[in-house]
Amino acid sequence: MEWIYWKVVMRYGHVGRQKEVSVARYLVTPSNMTIIDVLNIAEDMPGTKNRATISVCKVDLMEYLAGKREEKENLFLRQLINKVQ
Template sequence: MEQSFWRVVLSYGHVGYRNEISVARHLEFSKYATASDVLHEVNNMPGTKNKCVCSLYTISPLEYRDGKQSELENFYLQDLFVNKEAEEIC
C-alpha cells in the first residue's frame, strides 16, 4: 500500500502562562489522504492548542525519515511522550 507523507507545524500549549511552542510533526497517511484528513487527525493530538496548525504540506519519503529522526531528538516531544505513556499506565 502506498503512503503519503505530511509535515505539519503545530502549536503546543502548557509551556507557561499564555506561552506556546511550535513543533514540526511528520506524519504518514494513506496515498489518498487529503489535507482535510490530516487536519482532522492533528486536531485530536494531545497537548495541541485550539487552531493548532501553523503549516501543512506533503513531503517526500526521505524528508519524512529525516523528520521522524528530528522528532526523536526534540526535548519537548520526548517529555510529551513520556507523560502520555505514564498516564496510560495509571
C-alpha cells in the first residue's frame, strides 16, 4: 500500500477571540485519500475549533518524520494529549 504524507496547520484554543495558537500537525493517509478527506480528519482532532484548519499540503517522508519529532517536542501538544487521555 502506498501512503501520502500531509502537513496540516491547525488553530487551537479560543479561535476568533485572539487567544489561539497555530500548530503544524503531520498526518499519513492511504494514497486514495484526498485533501477533503484530510480536512475532515483534521477537523475532528481533539482541541480544535470550528474551521480550525489554516492550510493543508502534501509533504515528503523526510519532512513528515521531522514534523512528527517536532510534534513530540511541542509543549502545547503534549499538554493537550495529557488532557485528552
